[in-house]
Amino acid sequence: MIQNQQISNCDSTSKRSSYRPFLTVDGIDATMSNFTDVSFLNTVFGNQLGNMNNPDWEKAGKQLHLIQEELAELVEGIQNKDMSEVRDAVADILVVTYGMAHVLGIDADKDMAAVQESNLSKLCKTEAEIEETLAYYRTEIGLNVYSGGELPKAFIKSSEDQTGKDGKFYPAHKFLKCINWHEPKLV
Incomplete structure (x- = not known):
C-alpha cells in the first residue's frame, strides 16, 4: 500500500488500463493495484x-x-x-x-x-496428500469426495450436495481443503 510515501506524479497514462493512474512513488514508477486505486x-x-x-x-x-x-x-x-x-x-x-x-x-x-497463499495450500502437492485428504473427508467428515487436477496442483471436491458429520453443508463440486491447509497469516 502507498502509506507514508509521497506521490509525486499521478496522471491518466498506464501500462495496465486506460483509467488506472500511473504513479511515481519515491522515484519508482508503479502501477496501482485495485486496492490502492480505491x-x-x-x-x-x-x-x-x-x-x-x-x-x-x-x-x-x-x-x-x-x-x-x-x-x-x-x-x-x-x-x-x-x-x-x-x-x-x-x-x-x-x-x-x-x-x-x-x-x-x-x-x-x-x-x-x-x-x-493460504488458498493455494488447499491444493494437494503429492499423491500421499491426495490419499490422506480423501481418507479424511470420507472417514472423519463422512463425505463422498473425488480428486482432480494434476500434481502439484491437485484438488479434492465434494461429489454431491451433502451434509457432513460435522453438521456443515458441502455443495456439489465445492473445493475442500488439503489436510496440510493452513490459515492465512494476517500480520
Missing part, C-alpha cells in the same frame, strides 16, 4: 486512511451499509439474468469492500496475498 480515490475525496489499531467503527458501519446495498444489486442482477447489472454490482462490491479496508486502515493487498 484508497487513492477515497483520499482525494477527503476520506482519510483509517488506523487499524484504533478503528472508527461508526465509519466501518456506514461502509458496511454500502457493501450490503451493492450486494443487493448483485442479487437483483442475478435474479434478472442481467449481465450488465451483475458486472456493475461485482465491480461496485469490490470498490466498497476495498473502501472498507481503507476506512479501517487495512492493507488489503497484503491481506489478499496472505489469503491467496
